[in-house]
C-alpha cells in the first residue's frame with residue numbers, strides 16, 4: 598500500500614470561521630495522506646472540527662488555506678469519486694428502497710437495466726434484497742442506514758466520507774453494520790474516512806486513527822492498528838488500544854477533573 602501515490606493528500610489545511618466578525622481558527626495546519634483502501638477514523642471531542650475537515654475534503658467547502666488533493670488533483674468542487682454518507686440517512690420518503698439506490702445513477706448515461714442491476718447488487722450486499730419495493734418509513738433505522746450505505750457504494754466512488762454514520766443506532770445494530778461495512782469496503786477496496794465519537798468503533802474498523810485536539814483542531818496523535826479484521830472487541834490487544842486513546846485524551850485535556858466516588 599505504501600508504494601502507491603495517496604488517494605487523498607491533505608496539505609497544511611487551516612480553516613477559519615468568522616462568528617460575528619470575529620475570526621475563529623477551527624483547523625490548524627492539518628496534514629496527512631491516505632492510501633487507497635485504507636479506513637481512517639477521526640476522533641475528537643465535539644466541536645473540534647471533524648465535520649469541517651470532512652466537508653473540506655469532499656469539496657463541499659472550498660474556503661481554506663492549504664491544499665487538498667484527490668488522486669493527485671486539487672479538490673475544487675464535490676465529485677462522484679468522493680461521496681458523503683450522513684448520519685440521518687437522507688433517503689427520499691416517496692421513493693422505494695430500490696429507487697432510492699438507483700437515484701445517483703440516473704442521468705449518468707447508464708441504461709435503465711444497468712442501473713437496476715447495479716442497485717439490486719448493492720442492496721443484496723447489505724442484506725436488503727427482500728426489501729426492494731419497501732418505502733423508507735417501513736424500515737428500521739438500521740435498515741435505512743443500510744439503504745444509505747448501498748446508495749453510497751452504488752456510485753462506486755473511490756472514497757466515502759462518513760460523518761458519524763452509526764451514531765443514531767442501538768449498539769447491536771451498530772455492531773452488525775460495522776461488520777457489513779468492513780465486508781463491502783474490503784470487497785470494493787474503497788477508501789473510507791470516518792468521523793466518530795465512538796472509540797470502540799474507531800478501533801474495530803480502522804487501519805489508522807487520527808486524534809484531533811480542539812481550539813484549534815490539530816492532529817496530535819496517529820494510532821496505527823495493524824491487526825487484521827474482523828477484530829475481537831474483548832481481546833487484550835483491543836483493550837490496549839482503548840487505553841492508549843483514553844490516555845491520550847486525558848493528557849490532551851489535563852485540566853479536566855476526574856471525580857472518583859470511592
Ligand SMILES: Nc1ncnc2c1ncn2[C@@H]1O[C@H](COP(=O)(O)OP(=O)(O)OP(=O)(O)O)[C@@H](O)[C@H]1O
Nearest residue numbers: 614615616623641642643644645646647648649650
Ligand atoms: N458555518 C459555520 N460558521 C461558523 N462556525 C462554524 C460553522 N460550521 C462550524 N462552525 C464551528 O466550527 C467548530 C467545529 O465544528 P464541527 O461541526 O466541524 O465540529 P465537530 O468536531 O464535527 O463537532 P461534533 O462532533 O459535535 O459534530 C464549531 O465550533 C462550530 O461552531
